[in-house]
Amino acid sequence: MTDPLRPGATIGILGGGQLGRMLSVAAARLGFRSHIFDPGANPPAGEVAAQVTTAPWDDEAALAAFADSVDVVTYEFENIPTATLDILQRHHPIRPGREALRISQDRLTEKTFLQGLGLKTAPYADISYLASLQAALRDIGTPAILKTRRFGYDGKGQARLDSIDDAAHAHAAMQGAPAILEGFVAFSHEVSVIAARGLQGDVACFDPGENVHRDGILHTTTVPARLTPGQRSDAILLAANILNALDYVGVLGVELFVTSDGLIVNEIAPRVHNSGHWTQNGCAVDQFEQHIRAVVGWPLGDGHRHADVVMENLIGTDIDRVATLAAEPDTALHLYGKAETKPGRKMGHVNRIRRLS
Amino acid sequence: MTDPLRPGATIGILGGGQLGRMLSVAAARLGFRSHIFDPGANPPAGEVAAQVTTAPWDDEAALAAFADSVDVVTYEFENIPTATLDILQRHHPIRPGREALRISQDRLTEKTFLQGLGLKTAPYADISYLASLQAALRDIGTPAILKTRRFGYDGKGQARLDSIDDAAHAHAAMQGAPAILEGFVAFSHEVSVIAARGLQGDVACFDPGENVHRDGILHTTTVPARLTPGQRSDAILLAANILNALDYVGVLGVELFVTSDGLIVNEIAPRVHNSGHWTQNGCAVDQFEQHIRAVVGWPLGDGHRHADVVMENLIGTDIDRVATLAAEPDTALHLYGKAETKPGRKMGHVNRIRRLS
Structure with missing residues (x-):
């Protein structure tokens, strides 16, 4: 689909939180219908959407029915499972596209991508083991912050390190999840x-x-x-x-x-x-x-x-x-x-x- | 009810056109749910409301169920049948109140009300018969406009008279509905x-x-x-x-x-x-x-x-x-x-x- 959609078309929105809610209102203002897909019951966006599907991200039948009822798919958050996207993409374009999701779902991939564009980021290191964390801390210095590579938001999945002695505790807090160490940036x-x-x-x-x-x-x-x-x-x-x-x-x-x-x-x-x-x-x-x-x-x-x-x-x-x-x-x-x-x-x-x- | 409603409460809106639609979005912005009542299927407001009831204005059971689900009742248009309001009022306050509806549902009552407040209106006369129209035209002059007393909007139910000879045709156009003759006002x-x-x-x-x-x-x-x-x-x-x-x-x-x-x-x-x-x-x-x-x-x-x-x-x-x-x-x-x-x-x-x- 490259022709513009006309008012009356339906926009599928993955996620029914406040961002989905405000997207749905904006869509209505342009004459579009919204269909919200969210695993949780009674999502906030559902109160201002033409249609709501409540189903888990891996419910293939629900995803197919959802896809059938919409003209394009978008989303309000970046941590949508890849398998979900695979199913939906068979029916309709997903916008923004998969590459943006792939990159932003992983802090390490994102940093590498940004540096590849010649942009500056905080110093960072890939952390798989306690030993790699200790090595990275020596390199990057403290204070630094250890973050899970995936599924973090609003400060969740993060641990601050003020000295190399904090390494074991911070590493344990990641509960084995792949992580990234980021150095602090002196910013105004x-x-x-x-x-x-x-x-x-x-x-x-x-x-x-x-x-x-x-x-x-x-x-x-x-x-x-x-x-x-x-x-x-x-x-x-x-x-x-x-x-x-x-x-x-x-x-x-x-x-x-x-x-x-x-x-x-x-x-x-x-x-x-x-x-x-x-x-x-x-x-x-x-x-x-x-x-x-x-x-x-x-x-x-x-x-x-x-x-x-x-x-x-x-x-x-x-x-x-x-x-x-x-x-x-x-x-x-x-x-x-x-x-x-x-x-x-x-x-x-x-x-x-x-x-x- | 005189205490303010809290976010999460439900506002019942009679009528699901564009005004109900924009009321529903505004209600959502303050954290309220909207429930639209409209006799027509798929009202525009339904696409941005938490709930929709499609039923005629005289469906007592539907009105009672609607009233049970809301905390206050309002409306997007003034021509709601009196019997509908009687049923709803047993359950919840209707805002704005009945007096405003009674007055604005009838052009003659409205003009009389406004003049009673000392406000200026166009000259007007109550028209029941062709003879009263002819008499009123002699009094008010032409051009003048004959309007049904009730259920008119956006120029519907109106006939313009440029001379007393137009009286019979204009009167016939009212199809026996009670009418009001309004004189023209020279306004800038x-x-x-x-x-x-x-x-x-x-x-x-x-x-x-x-x-x-x-x-x-x-x-x-x-x-x-x-x-x-x-x-x-x-x-x-x-x-x-x-x-x-x-x-x-x-x-x-x-x-x-x-x-x-x-x-x-x-x-x-x-x-x-x-x-x-x-x-x-x-x-x-x-x-x-x-x-x-x-x-x-x-x-x-x-x-x-x-x-x-x-x-x-x-x-x-x-x-x-x-x-x-x-x-x-x-x-x-x-x-x-x-x-x-x-x-x-x-x-x-x-x-x-x-x-x-």
Whole structure:
């Protein structure tokens, strides 16, 4: 399929969390139907989707029926089992494509890919044994951080090492999973670029946002980010470089460390990204609609910002502040409809709208 | 129920057209579930709602089951049968309340109500017989417009009279339905105020928009409207006057003619209004969320505008322009997911975002 899909077509979305939920609303705004596939019952996205399938990732019959009912397949998270993708790909294109998933599912592969493009990353080493961890620590130094190569997010599957003595404990915490050691980067702040590439190879970027994390989870994104004009260009060019190398279709999040030596790529996410939520209230076409436009073969929005925005995540019991937040002027609430509040769980976010700077 | 509803509660929406669809999305953004009740199969709102009931307005069992599943009832259009409301009201509050519906369901009652508040309307007369039409035409003059008292919208159920000789033909066109004759008003332009009143009696208005109609259907709304500061105050004060008189809860649309003698009320609509769609891209809290906030007892948004907007309706085959519109910068598309295009049918709208004036 290379012709643009027309309104009325159905977009299959793998994963029914808050990102799937906001993708589904964006799809509806363009006249598309959404069909959510999620192993968990009552996914948040199901409340705003035309159709929901609740089935495990390895349920071949459910996957085939899902595929039959949609016109294109996309996803809200990168850790989809390869076998699932194999089944779906027999029916419909998966956008973004398999290469982006293959690379971003493994931190080691991702780092190698980025360095292959000539981009800077933190120093890293492949860790299979305690001995290789100890050797790598001598090479990279401390502090350093040991991460599972796969299935990590929001600081999960990570252990910080402040001296070589922490090696045994950190290695044990990985529970035998393949891991990567990353050296620390001396950076002044973190920014991210939410970039998109269309089916025809056109590229559009939103203005970079500046991210602050708390307890390993994104806390705020502020737009515009503190960047020199040169850094801003670099950020956008390197994002485009990544998109083109992957022959990418859709929205990609690129996290960058700002250092005195230039921009260092922290990680990439082949999907809409928490640090792009500000676009919902700052742009005519937000990151969710941009992603949908790309996967259905429509022209991309140009990423133009008509307001400054500060996005703040509502994590866990932050949701109890909703009554106060609802009364704040120029503040847009976005709640995810999650039934249960848990520590560290993303329950919603607010976008505080400011006059364009 | 006077306590605010909490996220996770369910809002029952009568009517599943585009207004119900956009109300449902706004409800989801605040963490609420929506349950749509509509007699027609596959209503546009159903594609973004947690639940849909397809049943006629007089299906008592379906209405009772619907009512049991929701925490509050609201509606997207004013012509809901009285008997339906009687059944639902046994279970849950209906917001906005019955009085607003009673008045706005009948053009004659509405005009009488508005004049009772000291507001100006077009000259009008109750028409039951051809003889009363002829007498009223002598009194009010021509041109004039004969309208059914009930169930009219978008220019339907209306006949224009340019001389007293048109009386018999126009009267026959009403097919015996009770009617009202309205004199023409010499106005320079039409504006509307989208006003809201909360459960505690708080009132908030969006900036008035200026409306242009084509073939009896809204074509564009431009914000800001051409109004003097005095006219702007008048518009907001009279909207608040109407809201308070009705002990109203929710969003109300007030259409006004701007004349050299001041503002004349054309009509009121006890619901979100086509001329308020611009708020989706100009305000942190749009008219749909404002309505939901009111009916769940939350604080209202303050109506503050952070951008100028020109809204254009996409009527009938306008939908064929989507590919061009999607490529326009600073233009937000909102399509309604309607399967079939018909002449005069509202298929979507665009909001063109401009820098705040």
